[in-house]
Amino acid sequence: MKILGILMASAVAAFAAGDVVLIQNADVYPINSAPIKGISLLIQDGKILDMGAKIVAPKGAMVLDVKGLRVYPGMIDSATDLGLEEIESIRESVDTGEIGDFMPQLRALSAVNPDSEHFGVVRVNGITGAVTFPSLGGRGGTGGQLISGQAALLHTDGWTWEEMEINRSVAMCLNFPSAGGRGGRGGGGGMPADMQDMLPGAVGAAGNAQRAVLDQIAKLNTFFDDARKYQKAKAAHLPGFHPDLKFDAMIPVLEGKMPLAVSAARANTIHDAIAWAEKQNVKIVILQPREIAKAGPELKAKNIPVILGRVLALPDNEDAEYDQAFTQPFEAYKAGVKFALGTFTNEFVRDLPYQAATAVAYGLPHDEALKALTINPAEIWGAGDKLGSVEKGKYADLLITDGDPMDVRTQIRHLFINGKEITLSNKQVRLYERYSGRQ
Amino acid sequence: MKKLLLSAFLVLCASAVAEVPSTVAIRNAKIVTVSGAVIAKGTVIIRGGLIDAVGENVAVPADAWVVDGEGMTVYPGLIDGLSTVGIAGAAPAAAAAGGGRGGRGTPATPATPTAPAAQAAPAERSWGPEDRPQTTSWLLAADEIQAGDRRVETVRGAGFTTAVTFPTRGIFGGQGSIIDLVSGEKAAEMILVPAAGQYIAMGRGGGFGGGGGGGGGFPSSLMGIIAYVRQVYLDADHYRLVKEAYAKDPRGMQRPEYDRALEGVLASKRILLPANRLVEIDRMLRFGAELKQPMILYGARDAYLPEAADLLKKANATVLLSLKWPTAPVRSPDAEDTDTLRMLEQRDKAPTAPAVLQKAGIKYALYADGLDAPRDFQRAVKKAIDNGLSREDALRALTLSPAEIYGVADRVGSIEKGKIANLVLTKGDIFDDRTTVVMVFVDGKKYTPAETAAPGGRGGASTDDPGPGGNR
Amino acid sequence: MKKTLLAVLVTLGPLCAETIVIQNATVMTVGSKGTFKGSVVVKDGKIAEVGEKVMVPAGATVIDAGGQYLIPGIIDCHSHIAGDGGINEGSVSVSSMVNIRDIINPDDIAIYRALAGGVTTANILHGSANAIGGMTLPLKMRWGKSAQEMIFAGATPGIKFALGENPKRSGNPQGGRGTAVPVARYPATRMGVEDVIREAFNDAKGYKAEWDAYDALVARGEHPLAPRVDLKLQALKEVLENKRYVHVHCYRADEILMMIRVADDVGFKVRTFQHVLEGYKVAKEIAAHGAGASTFSDWWAYKIEAIDAIPFNATLMMKKGIVVSLNSDDAELMRHLNTEAGKAMKYGGATETEALAMVTLNPAKQLGIDKTVGSIEVGKDADLVLYDGFPLSDFAKVQKVLIDGTVYFDRDKELVAQAAKEAEKKRLIDKEKASQQRTQPVRRPNQ
Structure with missing residues (x-):
């Protein structure tokens, strides 16, 4: 009996989703309202059931006193390969970047490996939600896809991808054709220089790049035209109608229910993408824009949100300001553009809050940085009613910290995902513990 | 009558075929001697392939063919101090030094090693300096000169009578030879000085990598090339x-x-x-000093930069300055990218380099x-003149100066x-692009240039310069 | 009015070394004075005085750094910036004849960017394509100066070794991504990597014996014929003579241990293990050998040998008695090594000073330059970085960077310089357009 008790106490994730947790004496930073000190939070069935000054613990509830600690909503990385890529240089462990120019029917979610070590690594740093893309440019696969499939919004914890799912199809991914390729994707990172020297070079933009761009846009238009014809044919219930999985997948896009997540770095490309989307009458979210100062007014006017790429990235060219990437969030804020942050790899997901802090150092108001990690991505990805803030009825994806989560000195003391307390361990912690003990 | 005859001949014979009158007198021409004062109206006598006399009042020998130089100017034949003319199939020489600008920070740097332009034909993979890779120093x-190279005729049309022509493949290409640009049966007729110096190229190290890629073996990077050259010396x-x-x-010795x-x-x-770049000028001045070679x-x-001129001056350096000024790349009109400030400055200032060197x-x-x-x-020469180089200095930099540099x-x-009768007769200043070269004498042999190519046409293959900015 | 790029940058760039007093700063010395609020006096390029209260020398420039933090210049023990024409001579498995010193490119903008990130010294390493790579050296980030002027005077030069995937992949036609090498280059395994190193030192010892014999004869006044200078073996001879530091790129514990044993057998010391992501597994052995460890804070999973990387590596090795530094190996990461150090506080609980030392004093020790740089001490080089906030957090940004007492980066001036740069660019573009229109008149239709 005693042994059983010890086992239970040491068991990972002691409370299942159905359990009730009362968090007391919390300094809550709800994000969408001012911080409130010393209140209680009641969690049940994975959701925040109640929050207030005095909540009596229901019978059987686990009570967690967090006096002196802060409660924040979990952070969301708006662009990752999480679950689809384990080791960048090992193709067999990478499931991004399928073959084929138009692959809207592909879903990132169902290829997510819940046991990827990356989930353990990122969630202990407070990343409780992530958008996983089927291709962030095809480093894993063929690259050059136009439509690469559907991105999924997920919790970074769960037994299966179904349990991790928040929304399996938050966006259709479109790599908008541009002369500079995906130019402006920040340098640095990806892998250390010692590895990069082993790679064959990227092919530079050819002289007739412009023509290639027009060709690709034409292809894209044809695909959309065909999808529309299909949509009509389907609605008309014509005899002899034959279902097509690709075009079926496009219908939510055509209906404006699912945005296109459009990779477009340079201001001209962004402008072209916006004009194109208007013509096609589809909703878009811009990924990794680089020239926000230039593109900002139009993005603001058209109410188009953006997912900013890594803040810690190199300038686009020799003449660009050294802090060009550091200031992009501030530029977006000044322009009134709605934005969230994405790391666009797996390697830097856990550093997402520090990237946000860099943006603060270079002008972004502190609160806006927090929003870019929480409520903004939730809203951009159509889940503003479910997560992104500490509010009644929302998912209990919560960080309990001893300080500002964007400060590198801050430690996370407790972590809840989907109402479940998550053990603050992972493969790396286990190795640390094991080898700390080596005499 | 004679004049008329000659003119007729000129028209008929606009070709590479040289006439070989034993004695020629060019009368009533403006003579730019380069070594001395300009003679406003004078005579040059050519005999036996040499300049027999020059001056205002020189008697025309009875046996001479007379060229009436009225309205024409006589210049010494131009000397191209670094060329590949005469070597069939050779790409024109280029100063492709260094390579990627390192600093992988700059985006879109092609990491693939560009096959060094001057790479020797595929040979055994080199495993180190001992294999003497890319070396034909002997x-x-x-x-290697082939008498029939058509480029001889082309460049003569610009007024060149002499070239220092080099085998340029590999790292140690071999020794250049000073040749007179005659069109003859035998290449041997062309040779002025057979051994004029060793041509060393630094290829183009490949971006970050060089890696093991390419399969060409050692050396695959700029530092590898430098180490190799050092080891060879x-x-x-x-x-x-x-x-x-x-x-x-020899007794008892291996x-x-x-x-x-x-x-x-x-x-x-x-x-x-x-x-080419300032850093390369600095680097090669040091390297040359280390190798203890003239x-x-x-x-x-980049000689236009004051820092570069200072370095060159301090090192008492000898420079062959390329006339191939950096130009803007061709872009689509709506391209967003502009060149870097560095490139823009290079393009703006590079043609001032001759004037800077002259002044220094x-x-x-x-x-x-x-x-x-x-x-x-x-x-190209005109551009240097427009950027501060005097016509006299321009002419000297293409005649007497290269001759001095090579000790000829x-x-x-x-x-x-007493000098070799290498002369150019023009209507108009030699470096004006409306000027016509009327005739050229090489070793006293007279050539009449063919109709020049349409303006803008590029003769010969273009050099393998890294291009505008030269940084990539 | 010269309007060259350099002129623009120089006029706005480094001021001459002068007497400077930085006042009211929180000074994190990483040295004997710990962290305190006070002043630092810089004179003739050196730190002249450090204290809570100092006398302001006559004519000194005073920088009021109220609310700001002053730290020693950051030192990156592993960088590949500022090179020309490739930093890997990867064609051979021993490329010790090549030298980074020959290809320094002072115009690499990455130098300026690193400087703007507080880096004042960087160890520029050869790549990792071969078991024994090229010769290396530390540079000071004296942007605007020539290649020679960037060299860290008096620093012991180094040589790069590499173990594991990179050197074996370069040799294996089947291995790696797309790097098809037509002719296989030995080695293709970790066993072979060890052998290459042993063979090279076997040769180097023979070479050294030959030269030692020659030197002995010369010392006796004889005039023998000198042996052939072999640049490849010369570098290894210098290793055997303790004149050249060995920096070993490595990942896995097994190969780290192998390297230690090879060095023990051959008779040299590994100065630093680089990357050393599994260093925590063999920390005891590294400490016993006396090598330093220079690692990433939290970079991992980019390849199979990086799979057991842990962000606690730095602190764990530190606690086992190893001098640990955090490096970048990357022109971007290099710009925020201060916050990489901050992660050592988060992962494993390093103190502020311990963490900061990992990017200042510790790399200085590893490079043997800690007598002149690495901490704020009287007599050391005035390599200083001023931050507008706590420098180990990402909320802080660099305001000023001094090298040898000269201000090489000043954020306020940077903003002005940027505007000047843009204006100059526009002027040149317009000028070029105008001249193109002049020389190539628009063709009009036939009339």
């Missing part, structure tokens, strides 16, 4: 000492193994090192760097009695 251009030194010791007393690569290096009395820097695009008192000559077509060449000013480079 070659003499004189032995160390080896040459050692080889010489061992050979001397053996010659003195016979030194014959090494043609080192023989070629030891036979070269000067080396040509590539340097050297000429070629390329020198640095020993230099200009070379055509593959601008074979007369119009392109003239335009006693025979070519100016219009003086």
